[in-house]
Amino acid sequence: MRTILLTFAALSLAWAADTEPGTDPRANQGTLLSRAEVDATLKALPPGSGTEQMLRMVDVGRLNVGLTIMRREAKKQGAIEHDDLTEIYVILSGSGVLTTGRKLENPKPIDAESKLYKELTGPSQSGASVLDGHSERFGPGDAIIIPAGVGHWFSSLDSAVNYLVVRIDPDKILPRK
Numbered sequence: 001m002r003t004i005l006l007t008f009a010a011l012s013l014a015w016a017a018d019t020e021p022g023t024d025p026r027a028n029q030g031t032l033l034s035r036a037e038v039d040a041t042l043k044a045l046p047p048g049s050g051t052e053q054m055l056r057m058v059d060v061g062r063l064n065v066g067l068t069i070m071r072r073e074a075k076k077q078g079a080i081e082h083d084d085l086t087e088i089y090v091i092l093s094g095s096g097v098l099t100t101g102r103k104l105e106n107p108k109p110i111d112a113e114s115k116l117y118k119e120l121t122g123p124s125q126s127g128a129s130v131l132d133g134h135s136e137r138f139g140p141g142d143a144i145i146i147p148a149g150v151g152h153w154f155s156s157l158d159s160a161v162n163y164l165v166v167r168i169d170p171d172k173i174l175p176r177k
Contacts, residue, residue: 079153083123094161101133122173
């Protein structure tokens with residue numbers, strides 16, 4: 001966990017060199033997200049539901065980088081594809097199968113007026129599943145990189161899954177936090 005947080009801070013510092021002074025004070029320093037803050041946020045997520053909470057979104061110069069905590073329950077999931085965001089999942093607990101690919105089943109745009117669009121994903125599509133995708137089993141400690149434009153779907157969950165999501169926002173669509 002500490003390695004992930006330090007990686008996030010290092011990414012912030014690496015891109016900060018292109019930031020104009022005064023745009024975001026955190027762009028010229030690292031941003032620590034303590035284990036206590038992550039655990040408290042995870043504990044505060046409503047039990048029994050899939051949900052997410054943005055912890056930070058930092059302007060690091062040419063792009064924004066954010067960290068979100070998420071939970072998915074062991075029940076049928078839908079698929080999503082983000083037009084502009086690259087995501088990195090770090091599995092904290094739980095296991096299952098993640099399927100990725102470029103073709104969603106019955107894709108529909110996320111409502112541009114929704115909280116999901118405005119605060120968490122930006123332009124995205126949702127669908128019932130990923131068609132003709134690539135599936136991988138995952139478990140605690142695993143990390144998964146999902147490039148922008150790639151649909152992703154927990155096609156099978158053995159248990160509830162808690163995970164951190166690093167969101168790389170090159171167009172600075174999502175609000176800073």
